Amino acid sequence: xxxxxxxxxxxxxERRRGVYTPLTDTVRDLVDAVxxxxxxxDALAVAQRRxxxxxxxxxxxxxxxxYGVRHTRENTGMAWGNAVIGVRNALAPPLNVEHVDDxxxxxxxxxxxxxxxxxxxxxxxxxMLLDHLLGxxxxxxxxxxxxxxxxxxxxxxxxxxxxxxAWVTEQTGxxxxxxxxxxxxEGVTCEAEGVFIVPRxxxxxxxxxxxxx
Ligand SMILES: CCCCCCCCCCCCCCCC(=O)SCCNC(=O)CCNC(=O)[C@H](O)C(C)(C)COP(=O)(O)OP(=O)(O)OC[C@H]1O[C@@H](n2cnc3c(N)ncnc32)[C@H](O)[C@@H]1OP(=O)(O)O
Numbered sequence: 001x002x003x004x005x006x007x008x009x010x011x012x013x014e015r016r017r018g019v020y021t022p023l024t025d026t027v028r029d030l031v032d033a034v035x036x037x038x039x040x041x042d043a044l045a046v047a048q049r050r051x052x053x054x055x056x057x058x059x060x061x062x063x064x065x066x067y068g069v070r071h072t073r074e075n076t077g078m079a080w081g082n083a084v085i086g087v088r089n090a091l092a093p094p095l096n097v098e099h100v101d102d103x104x105x106x107x108x109x110x111x112x113x114x115x116x117x118x119x120x121x122x123x124x125x126x127x128m129l130l131d132h133l134l135g136x137x138x139x140x141x142x143x144x145x146x147x148x149x150x151x152x153x154x155x156x157x158x159x160x161x162x163x164x165x166a167w168v169t170e171q172t173g174x175x176x177x178x179x180x181x182x183x184x185x186e187g188v189t190c191e192a193e194g195v196f197i198v199p200r201x202x203x204x205x206x207x208x209x210x211x212x213x
Pocket of ligand 1: 069077079082131132133134135136139143144145146147148172173174175195197198199200
C-alpha cells in the first residue's frame, strides 16, 4: 500500500483536472439520467449500445489497477479515483472539501443516485461521507486511517442540498479523535465520532494537501 509520486507541475495538475472534470460530470449526469429516464424500451436499447461503444473506446487504453493515491512533489494530493472526492470517479458526489479555522467543511448536493429510504440519503452514504471528512480533518499532518467510527442518525437526511463539517477534538500521539455532522436547512441530521490513526509507516511522510480531490 503506497502513495505514488506523480512528478508533474501544478499547472499540469490543473490542466488534467480541467480535462477530466467535465467527463466525470457527464458520467455522473448519465447515472442520474438512467435512474430517472422514462423513455421507451427501443430508446433504452439504442442508449445501451451507444454507451457500450463509449466504454469500449475508453477501455482501449487502461491502467492495470486502480488509479492509486498520488501526490506531486509540491505535495498536492491527487486522489482522483477516491470514492468521495475523486476527480475521475463519477460515483463520488464529489465533496469539495474546504479547510476552515476549526477543521473542514463542504456544501454538496446528493441526488437520486444516493437514495436509501424514499427521498432520503442511504445511511451508508452518510457514513462514507462523514468517514472521509473526519479523516480529512484528522489528516492535518499525514493521512490518517480510520480505526473506529460511530454514526448517530438523528433523523432522515433528505436528498438535496446539504452541508457537512468535521473537526478534531483530541490528539494523543498518532491517534486523533474527530467529530462531524451532516446538516440540511433545518439543522443536523446525523453526527459522527471516530478514532483516526497515523500509521507508523507514514510518520516521516511530508504533509499532503488532500482537499482538492
Ligand atoms: C488514508 C487514505 C488516503 C486517501 C486519500 C485522500 C485523503 C483525504 C484525507 C484523508 C481522509 C481519509 C479518510 C478515509 C480513511 C479511510 O477510509 S482508511 C480505510 C479504512 N481503515 C483501514 O483500512 C485501517 C485498517 N487498520 C490499520 O491499518 C491499522 O490497524 C491502523 C488503524 C493503522 C492502526 O495500526 P497501528 O498504527 O499499528 O496501531 P497501534 O500502534 O496498534 O495503535 C496506535 C493507537 O491507536 C489505537 N488503535 C489502533 N487500532 C484502532 C482501532 N481500529 N480503533 C480505535 N483505536 C485503535 C490503539 O489502541 C493505540 O492507542 P494508544 O494505545 O496509543 O492510546
